Amino acid sequence: MITAEQLKGALRTALEAAGRGRRGANPLVGACILDAEARVIATGFHLGAGHPHAEIDALRRLGLLSRQAAAGLTMVVTLEPCNHQGRTGPCSQAIAEAGIGHVHYAVRDETAASGGADYLRSAGVTVSHAADAASWELNHRWFKAQAENRPFITVKTAQSLDGRINAPDGTSQWITCDASRIHAHSLRAQVDAIVVGTGTVLADDPRLTARTAAGGLHEHQPYRIVAGHRQLPEQLALAYDGNWEQLRTHDVFEVVARARDLGFGHLLIEGGATLASAFIEADLADELYCYQAPVIIGGGTASVNLPSVTTLSQARNFRLDAAQNDAVKRLGVDVLLHLEPLPVPVANGSHPKE
Ligand SMILES: NC(=O)c1ccc[n+]([C@@H]2O[C@H](COP(=O)([O-])OP(=O)(O)OC[C@H]3O[C@@H](n4cnc5c(N)ncnc54)[C@H](OP(=O)(O)O)[C@@H]3O)[C@@H](O)[C@H]2O)c1
Structure with missing residues (x-):
């Protein structure tokens, strides 16, 4: 019989594995499989949208086992296994089919994919659950985005040491180095859409394509949304394939609703x-990628300007992404900070709805 302490230890292993994934449309999830002596015999994680879920990854790494052997195994997972047919099949079904005897999970799934625990029970699998603050914090902003029925939102800034995005005369190419630009393009390749203001389009006429380090195009190219009222020129670099639109609004919630x-x-x-x-x-910034170049411009536009903040106690607090080991990364001469807003404390340190 596996003890509560052993399950907790296994959950830490699953959390560590979860951090290897990429944030985005799907939550970070980690899983591990224990044998009857509570030894970890497989771990799995979810790399991101379109990739196998953590439970499936762990089952694949485990390899083929007889149902009889699998019955003695426990799967520990940071989030309740899903019960819906998305780009990949339902995890709860795959776990039951593999014959896993016991599933232990930390955060209850409140989204459209919920119901995995009930399915597993109905299939004869023993299911246990213990709320865990770290497993909730792992995806606190993703849960917020789900609760608000909107996409997960990444904000990117590229700035000088003094927090400027351009010089006083408006020149801004290139503050950051090649390695930063290559990284920023890989970010573009992971998202469904890029949003820019009319100011950027009128100043720079960017293409907003996702290019590889070799200069080729990534297979996936993001849709482009331009926000703002001003009339744009007929010929725009970002209009190259027609997959773009202008939203004549300053209301960011309207932009987000349209994207949804x-x-x-x-x-x-x-x-x-x-x-x-x-x-x-x-x-609405669920994560922040801040490319910091070792240059002082001394004037120009500040990368962020928040009119609502008039005194230090109103400042917005961020922290380095707690789940990811490379939240501070050297990119050539630049430094990339991967940040997230501080989690809003909840009563019992677990999912607010539990
Ligand atoms: N270093 C970097 O990471 C980076 C990235 C992008 C751009 N840039 C630089 O940034 C400069 C442009 O800055 P910017 O601030 O003018 O660009 P912007 O944010 O792209 O555009 C601002 C314009 O967008 C419209 N808009 C859309 N939503 C709005 C809202 N919620 N509130 C207010 N206005 C909204 C307004 O124009 P309307 O009058 O049309 O409504 C506003 O003037 C350029 O020099 C560019 O090179 C730097």
Whole structure:
């Protein structure tokens, strides 16, 4: 019989594995499989949307076992196994089919994918659950985005040491180095859509494609949304394939609702300063990628400007992404900070709905 302490230890292993994934339309999830002596014999994690879920990854790493052998195994997972047919099949069904005897999970799934625990029980699997603050914190912003029925939102800034995105005369190419730009392009390749303000389009006429380090195009190219009222020129670099639109609004919630209606699960706010600030001001930045170049410009536009903050106690607090080991990364001469808003404390340190 596996003890509560052993389950807790296994959950730490699952949490560590979860951190190897990428944030976005799907939550970070980690899983591990224990034998009857509570030894970890397989771990799995979810890399991101379109990739196998953590439970399936762990089952694959475990390899083929007879149902009889699997009956003595316990799967420990940071989030309740899903029960819906998305891009991948329901995990609860795969676990039951593999013959796993016991499933222990930390955070109850409150989304459309819920019901996995009930399915497992109905299939004869023993299911246990113990709320765990770290497992909830792992995806606190993803849960918030789900509760608000909107995509997960990444905000990107590229700035000088003094927090500027351009010089006083408006020149801004290139503050950050090649390695940063290559990284920013890999970010573009992971999102469903990029949002920019009319200011950026009129100043830079960017293509907003996702390019590989070799300069080729990534297989997936994000949709482009331009927010703002001003009339744009007929010929726009970002209009190259027709997959773009302009939203004549300053209401960031309207932008987000439109993106949701288009079926998008992950948005990247690329700037400029006005648009990025509006998203941060509205508490719609679920994560922040801050590319920091070792240059002092001494003037120009601040990367973020929040009119609502007039004194230090109103400042917005972020922390390095707690789940990911490379939340501080050297990129050539630059440093990339991967940040998230501080979790809002909840009564019992677990999912607010539990
Ligand atoms: N370093 C970087 O990471 C980076 C990234 C992007 C851009 N940039 C630089 O940023 C500069 C442009 O800055 P920017 O602040 O003008 O660009 P912006 O944020 O792209 O555009 C601002 C404009 O967007 C419209 N808009 C959309 N939503 C809005 C909202 N919620 N609140 C207010 N206005 C909204 C307004 O124009 P309307 O009058 O049309 O409504 C506003 O003037 C350029 O020099 C560009 O090179 C730097």
